[in-house]
Amino acid sequence: MTYQTVNPYTNEVVTEYPFATDSELQDALALGAQRYEEFKTQPIAERGALLHKVAAALREHADELAKICTVDMGKLVGESAGEVELCAIIADWFADHSEELLRPDSIETIATGEAEVRHHAVGVVMMVEPWNFPYYQIMRVFAPNYMVGNSMILKHAANTPTSAKRFCEIVEEAGVPKGTLTNLFLTYDQVTDAIADPRVQGVALTGSERGGKSVAEAAGKYLKKNTMELGGMDPFVVLGDANMDDVTNLAWRVRLYNCGQVCTSSKRFIVMDNVYDEFLDALKKNFAAVKPGDPLDPATTLAPMNTKRAKEKLQSQLDDAIAAGAKLAYQYPEIDSDGQFFRPAILTDIDPSNPAYKSEMFGPVAAVYRVHSEEEAVALANDNPYGLGGILFAGDPDHGAEVASRIETGMVYVNNFMASLPELPFGGVKLSGYGREMSRIGQLAFVNEQLIVKAAHPDLTNPAGGLVVA
Ligand code: NAP
Secondary structure (H helix, E strand, O other): OOEEEEOOOOOOEEEEEOOOOHHHHHHHHHHHHHHHHHHOOOOHHHHHHHHHHHHHHHHHOHHHHHHHHHHHHOOOHHHHHHHHHHHHHHHHHHHHHHHHHOOOEEEOOOOOOEEEEEEEEOOEEEEEOOOOOOOHHHHHHHHHHHHHOOEEEEEOOOOOHHHHHHHHHHHHHOOOOOOOEEEOOOOHHHHHHHHHOOOEEEEEEEOOHHHHHHHHHHHHHOOOOEEEEOOOOEEEEEOOOOOHHHHHHHHHHHHHHHHHOOOOOEEEEEEEHHHHHHHHHHHHHHHHOOOEOOOOOOOOOEOOOOOHHHHHHHHHHHHHHHHOOOEEEEEOOOOOOOOOOOOOEEEEOOOOOOHHHHOOOOOOEEEEEEEOOHHHHHHHHHOOOEEOOOEEEOOOHHHHHHHHOOOOOOOOEEOOOOOOOOOOOEOOEEOOEEOOEOHHHHHOOOEEEEEEEEOOOOOOOOOOOOOOOO
């Protein structure tokens, strides 16, 4: 593993970065701990004002950041620009709402006095982030934790180092003090060293099951609270009375957006028998209409994958699925380019023994299943090791919500695509991980929920006050 920007459209090695030294890590820990101490007495509104400045700075640098992201990992430049704007929205939202979100919660109690839970910062958070949304993944942890008063050390993916570096520079240029969010090109061992350090009191990882297990193991060993945002095989369920114009207009987009490299991409389309043929025909037609090309060209609609390695892995998964009996219902024609393009494909007839049935395909491959009842649709959606998100289309949204609540995932959107917004909790169950990011739930991931019970005097006549419980 080396930190390198390799443009997946041209294969050019654009920049290489040396690993961080151990003393750089020690300096970052020391400065992070110092910021945490200072934040304890700083009015939260001051951090809110700086976070608004971060949002403004990101918008000011939107074109530059979009280009950096596209060169790092290949996504369409319009998608990169959208990601920068989403980061600014998240920053503004936490700047505006954190004071209220972090207000103490009072508790009705039979204890003598008034009880409340206060939400205090805990220290330095070690964050480990993936390449597929190089900026948004940072912001999901940075904005809420900065407002809480935690500082952060970032280890970003080896293939998006320039995005990580520039994002953190812009945060500092906007006025956030050095040491609040430090990007370091760490080795895996240095990540473990950071987790072991007593100044680190939280660990947030977004990534694969493999990366998640290693980092969660280190967090467990050193008893550090952690959140894990891992992979997904999200179902897209189409009930028999769904509006098929809406369904067909959306289905291809939610599979091909970011070249299919999204944890919450719809990876399994579970379609009722009466609309199955119409669905499949439309999906083929829409997959066939994409236009591969330079992702920096706004006219391009199919981007390359993020690396050659990712493309090769997906190809071998597709080959294995077909060898195990799946039918290749469609694949895009050959693409005349040396870029890391993967020809969008549609698989059908995947039976439960096929490796594609339970393994995440992180790229533009859609798996389509035919079902004959809602029960069968729900059972198929749930017969999966992952439980991140999902989409469900139904003629009646209320009925759709009832069916959605039987799907074992952390999020389901009815008659709409998944929109990740700061006010909405994001996360999953099963192998998709645990904990939530964003919203109040996510903001409280790394806080000391300190109980304060305040009385004028002890009251030994009070049934609880008369008891000593330790
Ligand atoms: P990955 O290999 O797990 O990498 C994610 C991050 O973890 C990278 O920074 C990686 O560093 C680091 N990492 C991996 N192993 C590590 C270890 N032993 N110690 C320390 N750091 C380690 O994930 P990926 O395959 O690149 O990312 C795609 C996966 O992320 C997919 O499964 C996708 O579904 C999931 N994802 C989930 C969410 C969510 O919110 N639930 C969002 C986006 C993506 P290196 O790059 O240096 O290896």
